Each structure stands twice: as C-alpha cells, then as structure tokens.
Amino acid sequence: MPNDIRIIEVKRSIFDDNDKDAARLRAELKEKQVFLLNLMSSPGSGKTTTLLALARLLSGRIRMGVLEADIDASVDAEAMAAAGVKSIQIHTGGMCHLDADMTRQGLYEFGLDDAELVILENVGNLVCPAEFDTGAVKNMTILSVPEGDDKPLKYPLMYEKCDLLVINKMDVLPYFDFDLEKAAAYAKARNPHIEILPISAKTGEGMEALAEWILCQVASWREG
Amino acid sequence: MPNDIRIIEVKRSIFDDNDKDAARLRAELKEKQVFLLNLMSSPGSGKTTTLLALARLLSGRIRMGVLEADIDASVDAEAMAAAGVKSIQIHTGGMCHLDADMTRQGLYEFGLDDAELVILENVGNLVCPAEFDTGAVKNMTILSVPEGDDKPLKYPLMYEKCDLLVINKMDVLPYFDFDLEKAAAYAKARNPHIEILPISAKTGEGMEALAEWILCQVASWREG
Numbered sequence: 001m002p003n004d005i006r007i008i009e010v011k012r013s014i015f016d017d018n019d020k021d022a023a024r025l026r027a028e029l030k031e032k033q034v035f036l037l038n039l040m041s042s043p044g045s046g047k048t049t050t051l052l053a054l055a056r057l058l059s060g061r062i063r064m065g066v067l068e069a070d071i072d073a074s075v076d077a078e079a080m081a082a083a084g085v086k087s088i089q090i091h092t093g094g095m096c097h098l099d100a101d102m103t104r105q106g107l108y109e110f111g112l113d114d115a116e117l118v119i120l121e122n123v124g125n126l127v128c129p130a131e132f133d134t135g136a137v138k139n140m141t142i143l144s145v146p147e148g149d150d151k152p153l154k155y156p157l158m159y160e161k162c163d164l165l166v167i168n169k170m171d172v173l174p175y176f177d178f179d180l181e182k183a184a185a186y187a188k189a190r191n192p193h194i195e196i197l198p199i200s201a202k203t204g205e206g207m208e209a210l211a212e213w214i215l216c217q218v219a220s221w222r223e224g
Numbered sequence: 225m226p227n228d229i230r231i232i233e234v235k236r237s238i239f240d241d242n243d244k245d246a247a248r249l250r251a252e253l254k255e256k257q258v259f260l261l262n263l264m265s266s267p268g269s270g271k272t273t274t275l276l277a278l279a280r281l282l283s284g285r286i287r288m289g290v291l292e293a294d295i296d297a298s299v300d301a302e303a304m305a306a307a308g309v310k311s312i313q314i315h316t317g318g319m320c321h322l323d324a325d326m327t328r329q330g331l332y333e334f335g336l337d338d339a340e341l342v343i344l345e346n347v348g349n350l351v352c353p354a355e356f357d358t359g360a361v362k363n364m365t366i367l368s369v370p371e372g373d374d375k376p377l378k379y380p381l382m383y384e385k386c387d388l389l390v391i392n393k394m395d396v397l398p399y400f401d402f403d404l405e406k407a408a409a410y411a412k413a414r415n416p417h418i419e420i421l422p423i424s425a426k427t428g429e430g431m432e433a434l435a436e437w438i439l440c441q442v443a444s445w446r447e448g
Binding site: 042043044070071072073075076094096123124125126127128131144146147148150151153154155156157169171172175176 | 266267268294295296297299300318320347348349350351352355368370371372374375377378379380381393395396399400
C-alpha cells in the first residue's frame, strides 16, 4: 500500500442523539467554512469514478477533499491518492453506515484548515446510510442505469433524504431496459424537491453540470 | 395491487442468539424436506430476473417458491405473481436484513407443505444480510458486471459467507471494464471454497448450469 494513504478506524458514536450531533457538526463546519457533501449509492454505481472526474473538473475552482468510507478496504483511497486528490480512508469496522460522530472523526483526521469542499463517499448501501444524518449540508445519491429504474420504489428513505439524484452510466443506456422518465417520476413521487441530473462519469457527459451544481450549492450556503 | 399477492410485515426477532435459532430453523426445514436457498446481492444486480428465469427452467423438475424481502415495496412479488411463481412478500419495516426468525415468519406464512425449494430474495445490500444466518442450507450471491470486479475487496464478509458466486449481466461485458479473472481471484482470496458461475439472466447464458447447481445441492442435501 502506498505510504501517502491515511487510514482511520472510526469508533462507534458515543452520542445517543445523532440528529442533535449532526446539527452540531453542521454548525462547526459552517464556522470553518467547510461544505460537506454526503454521497450515497449502491455498491458499484460509480461513486469513486464520479469523484475522480469531479476532482479534475473542480481543480483550481475550489479546494476539494474526499473522505472514503468502507468496511475495511482501501482501494478507493488508493485511487484518489493515485490521482492526486487529498483524501482519507475511513474504516467503519463492519458498520453499514456513518453517523455524524464517525464523520467528525474522519473530518478532523483529514484536517479542515485547508478544505473548502469535502465529499464523503459513504458505504455502498441504499438502506442504512439514509437513516443517519452525517452533518452534511446536502445529500447526493447516484443511481446507475444498470441497477434499473425501480430503485426509488424499493429504497424509499434514500430518495426522500437526497437533494440531488445523479443518474450515472448514461453511456450504456442502449443496452439496458432503463426508462429515465420512469426513474425520475418514481424519485419525485418520494421527494418532489429532488433534482435530477443524468451523467456518465466515464465519458464526461453531464459532469460539468454536476460540478456547477456543487459550486452553486456552496456559494448559496456561504451567503446563507 | 393484484389480489394474489400476499404480504407479511415481519416482526423483530425475539431471539438473542440468531445463530442458534438459525440452526433450529435448518433442522425444522430438514424434517419437512424444504431446501432453503438465501440469495443476496447489491440493489439492481438482477436477483428478480434471475429468479424468474430459474422458475421457468425448474418448472416440472422441483416445486419452487420465493420469499421476497423488501423494506416496504411489493414490486418483486408482483413480478413473481405475474409469472405464476408462488411467492410471498416480506416487509422488513425498514430493516436492512432478515434474521432466522424473520425468515421463519415468512416461511410459515408462505406454507411449507407443498414446497421442495424456497429461495429467499434477501434485501439488496452487501453488508447487513451477510451478518445474519437466515437458516438457509446454502448462500448464493450475485455480482453483476456493471458493479465492477473489485466488490469482493470491499464487502469481504458477503464473499466469505457465500457458497456460490453468480456473475450476472455477462451480456454487457463488452461495455464495461470488468475483469472476470480478477473478480474470481478476489472472491477466492476471501473464500477458497467459493464456486463461481457466469450467467446472463436476460439472454439465458449459464442459466441451465445454475439450475443444475441448485438441483445438485438439493439432491446431496437430501441424501446427507
């Protein structure tokens, strides 16, 4: 393993009330002017590839870092390090989600003095991560075309909690029975305020729009 | 919703020791000569499509039924009913897995007198379901090509627990950076006894081999 990957084994939260703790973390981050974006999806939806493409597009426009959360692997942090993206690997020790205190442990180990935008790549899972407020300002979920357009029907809480639904792997749309309009309608039925953005992290389609969405969220949060 | 879909809202287990309860359920099922197969995967790997294809192939060869576990949706049981497959929908009430007692509640509601093979379609999730013995004789995990070949590195327990790894969506292999040999090597590093079977539930590739694998497991279990 390369020397420049830092790994933190987070401890189970000591706080009973995660919602209160998440609000506290949001206030701490606001004071430090660090925008935290929580990225969730199924395993294999393309979270890491999307973050690598975003890091290239946002380079020179905002200082971006990544918290990689995994059960006990470090392949994603290795990919970030290889691409020169500042990141830290969080090991959840078997847990299927991160709560606010686990996120805080990762953020402080990562170091906040130098960051403007930190994206948390949550554990690949459509159930548990949606149940825990991480302290993020916004939640973004990736649904990839091969997973099927019915996912918002089956994992309702994930879609209720997310601000932006990114539909990834649009480059393989011709090979799958995926109806973009259906997926959008199912997601909006769960959450009328959800924004939807089709992309392909592989070909770059829609990636500039995603970068703009993030920059716009950061700008309006700083003003708010 | 069609009238012929039965839904059961399972209750949280009253047993402290799930491993003991799972062994008890396995013994009950052995006595009734019902083979329980636990099917796990990420959301959107093709569990339901694989089960529909299996039901067609196994028709007349073994009496097969399906337990569909979901947070609170019923689309999978609707698909089974439309195809004439005997099934029941289990709602976990937000829980990310089934334990042995929840599985038992589903099985007894399903009815065991008429079944020889029951396949449990577990909640789409690579973390939590691997932590709970459901009482099944064998565990089968689907990894689909679009998810990437690195999943065994990131979700180790799932691969340790599974007897058969089915690699689905082989029909779209040309459109993804998926290395079948790498996936197999990563899985075998976690579990040297794992069997691996590439299929496409959509085109039928490998499906007869999967049907044969199941029939062979049932036959040797009956003799054992």
